[in-house]
Amino acid sequence: MLGAGSWGTALAIQFARAGRATVLWGRNRAQVEALARERRNCRYLPNAGFPAGLTVTAALTDALDGVEDVLVVVPSHAFRQTLAAVAATGVALKGLAWATKGFELETGLLPHQVVEDVLSGDVPTGVLAGPTFAAEVAAGLPSAMTIASARADYARRLAESITTDTFRAYTSTDLIGVEVGAATKNVLAIGAGISDGLGFGANTRIALLTRGLAEMTRLGLALGARRDTFMGLAGMGDLVLTCTDDQSRNRRFGLALARGQRAEHALRDIGQVVEGYYGARSVHQVASRLNVGMPIVEQINRVLYEHVSPHDAVAALMRRPVMAELV
Template identity: 45%
Template sequence: MNKIAMIGAGSWGTALALLLARKGMPVVLWDHDADHVARLAADRENKRYQPGHPFPAELQVTDSLAAAVKQADCVVMVVPSHGFRAVYRAALPEMQQGALVVSAIKGIEIESGMTMTQIMQAENDANKRLQFGVLSGPSFASEVAERQPTAVTVAFAEPQAAETVQRLFSTDYFRVYTSGDVIGLEISAAMKNVIAIAAGICDGLNYGLNTRAALITRGLAEIARLGVAMGGEPQTFAGLGGLGDLVLTCTGNLSRNRTVGLKLGSGLSLEQALSEMKMVAEGVKTTKSCYQLASGLGVEMPILEQMHQILYHGKLCQDAVVELFQRDLKQEADVANR
């Protein structure tokens, strides 16, 4: 490719930019914070989010969104979900015809209930013939920057587009699989952060491994139930972007969302927990957006409902657990089982 635009110079955006630039790909890394970009340019390293990984010559930085996306064959969106629409809308006029646009964001817009690719479709300029997809899977940014073996999935409606992005990102330590289930991958990516906060709460309450295993399993059932209601394919939720990402985020010490849960389980308020965080924990906002989405679709999601009560109505963590276990007894069956 002639140029790849990486929109967002946080931890994940920087890790992906490093991956591509190390392959010899020309990458432009954008951030809205001019001071942050100036430090990146001076240090040739992201000392704030990915220290110890110098930028290859192929990696350039800018605070001009137009300059970043202009003539880019592939645009990778790595900005928080609550600011995604505004950034995409501003970038769209400068995107070239036929560009591949990849969302690497794990969230759902609160106001609309839309996933990131749905936002791009809604804002799209049809004359540009853009193709929209998503990249997701069990992938902590710091481990990708360290070249730890990692496997993810990229999904596009068009198989050729998915295969192009697959080849673009694949290396001898970063394996990429393809899928046609864009919505299923996006719902998995968003909801797993909600379940990860719940997992952190359980750990903060000093519950054991039994509890964690039950939470992950029933959390996956809720993710699949919502995903299928949105048009996703059931097999997606057993794959890297479903079960794989869920297990990683619920158990890994590098998980920002699990960390928020740990703080809540230990007795801190949500405000206190977030004030101690350096990076965004998408699961907090996603709890609200997914709760609204599930309610609108009539999808029953008990764990999500309790997380909404904890985060937005001050419910005690212990009370939420008791209420989950006092629900009517049921048969375990397929994803439709509540």
């Protein structure tokens, strides 16, 4: 498990809970020493003790030595760098998966395309995504997610190895759809936070969710995804979760902006990566390149980077020409 943030730690706990010997790697040696000493991640998940089958290390070669599957759980801006570090070790990978979300900002590539760009060899790969908060997974509360791979047998093997009485994984072969859902929902969650923070009400929230799902689907179809993926856990499920619960960093960021807090101050106060802040720009760039209409994402991008007020952004959305809903 590469990445000792909240989500990487939670997934490491869950794999170990399911009976897999699991190694959690973090690049910060002092942090890793604290994890080993306390047998919990006191910064992110202080109430979740580590199962006996979970060990920690700051040495990447130790984390990769003899493992069957490598799971990368780092922010999107560190994904390529982490993959390059893995490649530099010369370790022959047997399977590689990731829970990293978002398009690469500089290239517009989805995570699986970055993997193809950095790593060589015929290695089974897959992505883990879906409506799950780290704290609830770490606490053992009933949860479900999607694991997608072009190789159905690999997705099934990963799903079987993480499933327990309180955690259920479903499989998919639609890598693109699952990744697009994971990238887009964080951006829309910022919009939901802004909307609720300004007191726009339930009507506004459900309109944003429904039309946001339509935008997510349009982008996914343009990139080769399957429509039905967006009606499942990694699409609608993750969108609703992230937009409606304050455990979502992206939603909390939107709420802070609605209170008038500057973006840099809100990011600092949250203290963890807010993927949607960076994702707004990358999703908007990809949609523009493909000529895919994503007006909500466009207005969120304008609020974040062009200093447009949320009220003006909403007005711009409401003044758009009347059109058929299902297009």
